[in-house]
Amino acid sequence: MNSKILRSVLVVPVNVPRFVEKACLRGADAIVLDMEDSVPADRKKQARDDLAEAISIAGRGSAQLMVRINNDPDLIEADIESAICKRLDALFIPKVESSDQLVKLDYLTREIEASKGLPTGKIKFSIHVESPLGLLRLENMAASTPRIESMSIGVDDYCAALGIKLTKDASSIFLPISQLVITAKAYGIIPIGVLGSVAEFRDLDAFENAATRARDLGSEGSICVHPDQVTILNRVFSPTEESVAGAQKIIETFEEAVQRGRASTSLDGRMVDTPIYKQALATIEKFEAIKRYEGFK
Secondary structure (H helix, E strand, C coil): CCCCCCCEEEEEECCCHHHHHHHCCCCCCEEEEECCCCCCHHHHHHHHHHHHHHHHHHCCCCCEEEEECCCCCCCHHHHHHHHCCCCCCEEEECCCCCHHHHHHHHHHHHHHHHHCCCCCCCCEEEEEECCHHHHHCHHHHHCCCCCEEEEEECHHHHHHHHCCCCCCCCHHHHHHHHHHHHHHHHCCCEECCCCCCCCCCCCHHHHHHHHHHHHHHCCCCEEECCHHHHHHHHHHCCCCHHHHHHHHHHHHHHHHHHHCCCCEEEECCEEEEHHHHHHHHHHHHHHHHHHHHHHHC
16 A cells, blocks of 8 residues: 555646645645646746746645646656756656656656755656556556656546547546556556546535545545645545444454454454455555644644
8 A cells, every 4th residue: 555645636727826825725635736738838938937936835835746747848858857856746747658758757857856966766756647548558657667656547638539528427437547546556556536527626516426436446536626626535535433443343353353263253244354354454554644644734
């Protein structure tokens, strides 16, 4: 289990000062300063020039800090050079389709870390897949560099690439989200995303349902675009008091059975064996990790 907590990843446009100013007050586990989709093409250079100040402002709190760069040959290297600093935790890399590109970005990042006196490997990657080709190559990309800490799917861009609209039940992205979760967990990477779109931020009930369904598939958090979504994500992707109490009871019951020489027993009419015990341990581990993280925050 990856111990990093990324329940809520709030994306804010780097070129809107009032959003940047308030980002660290929203309670998100991570903040992404966006230099890509939310910045017009003719403002990219200005956004890059303003990035250092935005990092200083958004980084006043303890939230993990990322910068979403432009995955464009004319922009990407300058974006990375401007973004990497002591306060930065990760580069959020959109439109990823190639493990070769990630290897090259790993090498470039290592060079910039060295030039700025930062430890090798300090800067992590959060990769964002937005095309069918990216999804097909997901496993190769996951294995390409140990810098990859989290991964997600750009649902709206992915659907656009397929020429479809996201259905209300999000059935069209059930398979991609499942594939993302399976691949991420296989490589010790955090899968983030909801079973739906984060863009419709006014319908909070629908957003919570999308988050809950994704959690039940194994997602551990999601990006979001509005502060109201942060509270929902932090709640949905945290174990409830009831689930923690139930997990503790399972652990106690199973360990008592082991002392009697048995690796299976029953609790409240349900069999408890090793896989159920491991699930309970994972629930407690996540609960404790969130407590430690929130205490740090």
